[in-house]
Amino acid sequence: MPSLTLTERSRLARLAADRTRRALVARALRSPLLAWRYGRPGAEQLLLVPQELRTADPSFAEELAHGQLGLGGAVASIGSGSIFDVGAPSEAWSRSLHGFGWLRNLTAAGTLEDRALAENALVTWIDRYPPKGSSTAWQPDVIGRRLISWLVNVPFIFERIDGPTYDKITDSLGLQLAQLATRWRDSPSGYPRLEALAGLLTGSLCIAGRDDTKSGFERGLVTEIRHQILADGGHVSRNTDVVVDLLLDLLPLRSCFNAREREFPPEVDQAMSRMLHFLRFMRLGDGSLGRFNGTGATPHDSLATLLAYDPAPEAQLSAAPESLYARLAAGPMGLIADVGPPPPLEYAGAATASALSFELSIGDDAVFVNAGAPGPANQDWLATARATASHNTVCLNATSSSRLLRNKLLNQLVRAAPIRYPDVVTHELAKEADRTILRASHNGYERNFAITHRRELGLSKSGDRLTGEDIIGGSGASVRLARDLPYAIHFHLDCAATCRHDDDPAAALIELPGGSTWRFRATGATLSIEDSISFTDLAGPTRTSEIVLRGATFGETRVNWSLERA
Numbered sequence: 001m002p003s004l005t006l007t008e009r010s011r012l013a014r015l016a017a018d019r020t021r022r023a024l025v026a027r028a029l030r031s032p033l034l035a036w037r038y039g040r041p042g043a044e045q046l047l048l049v050p051q052e053l054r055t056a057d058p059s060f061a062e063e064l065a066h067g068q069l070g071l072g073g074a075v076a077s078i079g080s081g082s083i084f085d086v087g088a089p090s091e092a093w094s095r096s097l098h099g100f101g102w103l104r105n106l107t108a109a110g111t112l113e114d115r116a117l118a119e120n121a122l123v124t125w126i127d128r129y130p131p132k133g134s135s136t137a138w139q140p141d142v143i144g145r146r147l148i149s150w151l152v153n154v155p156f157i158f159e160r161i162d163g164p165t166y167d168k169i170t171d172s173l174g175l176q177l178a179q180l181a182t183r184w185r186d187s188p189s190g191y192p193r194l195e196a197l198a199g200l201l202t203g204s205l206c207i208a209g210r211d212d213t214k215s216g217f218e219r220g221l222v223t224e225i226r227h228q229i230l231a232d233g234g235h236v237s238r239n240t241d242v243v244v245d246l247l248l249d250l251l252p253l254r255s256c257f258n259a260r261e262r263e264f265p266p267e268v269d270q271a272m273s274r275m276l277h278f279l280r281f282m283r284l285g286d287g288s289l290g291r292f293n294g295t296g297a298t299p300h301d302s303l304a305t306l307l308a309y310d311p312a313p314e315a316q317l318s319a320a321p322e323s324l325y326a327r328l329a330a331g332p333m334g335l336i337a338d339v340g341p342p343p344p345l346e347y348a349g350a351a352t353a354s355a356l357s358f359e360l361s362i363g364d365d366a367v368f369v370n371a372g373a374p375g376p377a378n379q380d381w382l383a384t385a386r387a388t389a390s391h392n393t394v395c396l397n398a399t400s401s402s403r404l405l406r407n408k409l410l411n412q413l414v415r416a417a418p419i420r421y422p423d424v425v426t427h428e429l430a431k432e433a434d435r436t437i438l439r440a441s442h443n444g445y446e447r448n449f450a451i452t453h454r455r456e457l458g459l460s461k462s463g464d465r466l467t468g469e470d471i472i473g474g475s476g477a478s479v480r481l482a483r484d485l486p487y488a489i490h491f492h493l494d495c496a497a498t499c500r501h502d503d504d505p506a507a508a509l510i511e512l513p514g515g516s517t518w519r520f521r522a523t524g525a526t527l528s529i530e531d532s533i534s535f536t537d538l539a540g541p542t543r544t545s546e547i548v549l550r551g552a553t554f555g556e557t558r559v560n561w562s563l564e565r566a
Helices: 005-028 033-039 059-066 093-098 103-109 112-128 139-150 163-186 191-206 209-229 240-259 268-282 301-308 378-385 408-414
Strands: 070-072 074-077 325-330 333-338 358-362 367-368 394-396 425-431 436-442 451-462 464-471 485-492 498-501 508-511 517-524 526-533 542-552 557-565
Touching: 005 408, 059 070, 059 103, 059 112, 070 093, 074 093, 093 139, 103 112, 103 139, 112 163, 139 163, 139 191, 139 240, 163 191, 163 209, 191 209, 191 240, 209 268, 240 268, 240 301, 268 301, 325 425, 325 436, 325 451, 333 451, 394 451, 394 464, 485 526, 485 557, 498 526, 498 542, 508 526, 542 557
Parallel strands: none
Antiparallel strands: 070 074, 325 333, 333 358, 358 367, 394 485, 425 436, 436 451, 451 464, 464 557, 485 542, 498 508, 508 517, 517 557, 526 542
């Protein structure tokens, strides 16, 4: 694994110092001398109930009745005991358990048994998990998720509750809110900090007597939104899943502000509008989101809900220059390309070696798609999914254009191994009389092989022909390598598309579910149809196929290819 550069060590030192400062502030605020600033630990009155925009799964209750608890991609057998008696099979499972997002599934089932189970779970949790250090149950983002989850499901849980149990739960809500008020600054960078702040503000609006401290939390949210949401509406991590999750938190929060007749922070409101436009920009024709930099299976139900909130759906983004995604669209074809480097280290824990990869849809059918991020149950595939070979781009010498960074302190701060390289990625869009052209390049292979990858994609004005040229060569002068290096240019097909060889060995036929057939043709490399894996199917890794153009380069190679209706 590569060592950290001087610049990266300096950035890591600043990150560590910032986290240390935040931890010290959080610890000081939890002291008896300062804790009074955040109100009494109880909650005498609940003023309103926030919306739940996340989709529920009523079958969860049935699985639980059979002694199985599936959370965070892992399943634990609980038998007839408490769900809190089980040893957590994974950290993600534990975080999901203590975040209580699963309560919405019991509410959706709606039986008396489910209500009793939900009530018992809250009471048991309160008894077993008093505020304690940095345990999973009391990490800031977990507290934020739990506060939202409890408040959202209050009508279901409290429908037939007795007085002492009501007091116990509301007292715990107040205590958790007071704890989160002192802990949120100690959240990791990125979505976890926003999740903590969303829970904090939601609780402050829903629980009576917390208005005096709310303005400080609003400033915290505005600051984080300013740092994390880019001018085009994307997230600094370049992961579209983060945009979806954040909007699912912010839209109900805005409704809480409106219900309390309080002004929602205008800067956050404007950022939400940009985020909704960004989601439309990142959609393929089949409704899925581009699978770049940690984006996994598209939650179509949640996405439809979010886009219904867009006040100006006709205001389409023409480019995403800050998020560094480019889009070509004409006729039935729509293409999204990754034309940026990895995000900053603290946001790169889910980023992928996907420079210059693209995804393509024709009408309502996805054609070429990246492998995407695996779900929590399939994290063993994560390294494979992040590799260049899992994306629709050039892979040189069976290596990735990015490198994983293994550093103990950095991995603690990021919660995952970030990547770096390429550090120079360029792109430009140009219009010609009969087509639009995207030209891009990256230097991810320059350090090891003195090679750059340049790619030109051209989409005809009618949208019935896509052409591509991949150039593997030196960044400036001609390069002659000491030995020929193998390369592979991957074109992963969507699971619903089928592919077969044409009579011409340099061509393949792609048949789409909508009934159309398209011919893929290449020159300058050997075309083969090979097995591939998609990681974004809800059932887990799914076998699919890919077109691969293979060859060996001595330092200057051009491969041309095209896709047009057969």
